[in-house]
Amino acid sequence: EVQLVESGGGLVQPGRSLRLSCEASGFRFDDYAMHWVRQVPGKGLEWVSGISWNSGTKGYADSVMGRFTISRDNAKNSLYLEMNDLRVEDTAVYYCTKDMAFGGYYDSSLCLDYWGRGTLVTVTS
């Protein structure tokens, strides 16, 4: 059974940093690209960032470019999102998601077949 478990969310002041983690199980982690998707409570879905199977290529939404950094550790079956210079508008539930396409390049698919339960990030003064 595929499982994605996020952690690291919480309450943080504007301008501060936070690191999200996602532990994956139930599939061969290094065969797939992984992504972070966020959702403002009660609102729609927004792709935040993606990373290829070998960390060779990464991508970011314009809204987080230069502030967020995605990474992965295939030995630990883990995905991370380092979030710096947080803004009020970054407040959202952040989901760790698995790309459906075997072969693992983040920019070739972005169809998301498994999602974690999400972790809430609240940025407020």
Place this chain on the structure above:
Amino acid sequence: EIVLTQSPGTLSLSPGERATLSCRASQIVSSSYLAWYQQKPGQAPRLLIHGASTRATGIPERFSGSGSGRDFSLTIGGLEPEDSAVYYCQLYGGPPGTFGPGTKVEIK
């Protein structure tokens, strides 16, 4: 950037009825890269359909997708109480993986 519009905003139907949800793209897109997700309250989204018409693993046959060009639809044949959710369409095939705003399906 392609924009996805979903209609109606809310659909209220009785159990057993058929629901048809629409997703329209601002320009012609490849049907190979259109997906539908279901999100129940308090839960993460779940992939229902990919490639416009292929059901994801474990998805009941009452969910079907169709369409091409700019217009796509998700049909739920024979609504069940557990189908109460928000349904999102998504254009994938690479970033930004644009999502539509969603259609809320309410079961009377």
